[in-house]
């Protein structure tokens with residue numbers, strides 16, 4: 001979004017105390033409940049966060065076949081978080097900003113885990129659910145390039161419909177936006193197609209006035225900060241204590 005379009009974050013710059021209500025950003029056409037806040041952060045914050053991601057210590061990066069990621073806060077097991085070092089200040093800042101939202105995370109479920117995903121144009125993530133270890137609210141800050149996040153019905157019982165027949169629709173995620181996914185939408189699969197061109201279509205929940213057929217090339221690396229809470233925090237394992245010495 002351009003600077004001349006006043007958005008929530010520009011308001012926030014001028015009036016630090018302005019509190020956003022996440023429920024003002026419900027996407028009506030999307031499954032319940034997806035909330036989408038364009039310009040949740042400003043360009044300076046985006047640049048700063050991208051810089052911190054890029055300059056993180058080399059060993060923080062995990063290389064997957066088609067994506068790089070950083071795990072902050074600890075290792076998420078099936079049921080709990082095995083905590084790691086303290087959350088760095090640059091991510092704590094974003095957690096704090098999200099906690100200031102009304103109707104976001106409850107006080108007693110402050111995010112304690114951040115996953116940083118980096119996608120080059122053409123890269124994506126297989127449809128999946130985030131699973132039961134997390135408090136069922138996903139918050140993601142989008143940096144760099146745009147993407148389409150696609151939603152699918154999960155397989156229910158004997159229903160073996162192929163994935164494409166379970167496709168529900170997509171969210172258009174712009175840089176500097178925040179998306180919140182909870183309730184029924186948390187139970188759906190979400191994924192990002194491996195392609196380098198997205199086209200606005202009638203299945204884009206938040207297309208607004210964007211014309212059907214409008215093509216958006218993925219030209220820039222996209223970095224997402226997926227900020228979540230794991231309610232069960234395990235006691236530090238002996239192994240992790242040993243590693244620290």
Ligand SMILES: O=C(O)CCC(=O)C(=O)O
Nearest residue numbers: 115117125130140224226
């Ligand atoms: O990059 C994204 O927005 C999605 C990441 C995601 O779904 C995940 O890491 O579980």
Ligand SMILES: [Fe+2]
Nearest residue numbers: 128129130190
């Ligand atoms: Fe996910």
